[in-house]
Amino acid sequence: MLRRIVRIALFLVGLGLGYEIALGLLWIFNFQDFFTFSLSNNQQLFFIGLIMLGCGTALYLSSPRIIKWSIDIAEWMDSSLQKVPTNEILVGIMGLIVGLIIANLVSTPFRLVPVIGIVVTVILNIVLGYVGVVVAVHKKDELSNMFSFLKKMNKEKLKPEDRIQPKVLDTSVIIDGRILDICKTGFIEGNIIIPGFVLEELRHIADSSDTLKRNRGRRGLDILNKMQKELNVKVEINERDFPEIAEVDLKILKLAQVIGGKVVTNDYNLNKVAEFQGVSVLNINELSNAVKPVVLPGEEMVVQVIKDGKESGQGIAYLDDGTMIVVDGGKKYIGDTLEVVVTSVLQTAAGRMIFAKPRINIQEKAI
Template identity: 40%
Template structure:
């Protein structure tokens, strides 16, 4: 914070001094230009002689603007030129507004430069040795590229004041183009291939399915997702394509995904499409490009697509699957525990009824078909774990059981 204040303060002081020093010349130039325009307008309208029949005579009691006299010789004849100055050009009344404007402009530019340098240093610290070597080579190649262009343009008949700006623009432009090209082909460099485990950057790369699902917003809002989140431009284009689909259901899903992105961009640090160049479009699928981009920037892939999860895992990309998170957060249910459920529909087998826990887990109740629509106490008899979640089987408590000789069952486990 102190460094930022110091940089902004120095930039503001430099801007104030520069603007204050340039104020007299600027005011004199504006004053001369305005006076010349007024005189030209008066001459064109034929009013110059009427307004000033005796321009050399001044009215009594009136002061004239300060003037400076320049004596020159033209063809051996001495000539005197008089140049008028703006009355406030060399006073605090004229210099102070320019100095204040220069200070504000300098403070703004200093703040922007400080932020840019801070981001550049932060990005440099997160880069591995291969990326740093690629960047250094890119800068050097850009400087080499700029030399012929600078030599060619400096031979043009230009004013000397424009030459430094021309050199700066050409140099920065060549370095930028060179860095972009080097980053685009960096995966083919020997120091980028087979370099071992990928260095993670902490960026969370979101795919289309997890955005449409919408749960990522609630997870991030509750603080379970750390770091910067990134949405590629091609994922956004896929969402727009789904939102414009002729199928009403797909169109609704796409629009919901766009709404989720809008809320996330307003509430979190969400970046869109700034690093897609690291995974250029080569005609492959969106999922393949997502995996390549995650490897290129060291991001964690956030998805709920089971197939994408497996493909990314094979390519050493860390995957955060929201479905796995939801399964991990479901409460454990053990046999002989008691659940209070409402039977909603029939089961696949004769006599079965189906109910659901609050988290969506399906519970199959034996002999529950005749109790559909009722809320009953269910005793858990079996729990089966599958790839998609748990399936729970149970029986109705206080139900007459043939195995007990027609007696009613009693709860054997704690109620939940």
């Protein structure tokens, strides 16, 4: 139905264009003044009607191609504008308005000339409108110094709170749940963005037939409900989707690029892909490792050995934050609490590992 309306509209535009062309041709061929013709002058009426009908029919028949071109151009403009910062779009619109105003002022004398006047007016509007956009975008910094209201759109002049990037959460960090506690402490600033496709993925996980997956999905939904109710920061759901992208992780990175945000995750692989694509990432696991107490070789601590290690004679203990301690010769102390001395610390991408020896053994060697 919509296409039929558009085709009819193009036909009417063609009739109007044919009218103007016929008027210009009558003027060029030095026919008698058109504005004084009477309906009895069949020659002029037939000529005008023929031109109008020809132009209207031509646009009507070519309307499917015109509609297709229009849709392609609209999609191209939409994808291109997503990559352009908002301040540049606003500056470009202002430049376009100024260019069109100048074009209409310059083309006013030409409008009295049939056909030629219309062509000149259209060309001037296109050229000066484009020039206005280009000049405004390229000279936005200089213009911002001339007009105080443009300074508000200059990214360098924004207030600190306006520069805070929104945080886009992925599925893993929501299910993990630590993001709720981190947000409560105030370390995460800016709006919290929950992509609609992430929420949909959580729903699918919560409806899974697998008990473990179902529990993880429901935990993630519970975390989101608590974040909306208990946090002081704004939590919003972004329904923008990217049908051409299949994977949820890649959609998250694309959304972060579009809105200029940071991705919050604890997925190691997503972290690496984001670094490759130039998207800023806040990794919860990296934060967790960063806030663990610093342990230096030679320090003493009290631990409980709970199991044996991979190597012969080793025992394994854990700190309260989950850091694993490998106690050399600690296998015989399994189940006991003892003092150990740190010998070395190994930091890996997966976390931190502490190597230690029982203090008793060191004292015996000293004796």
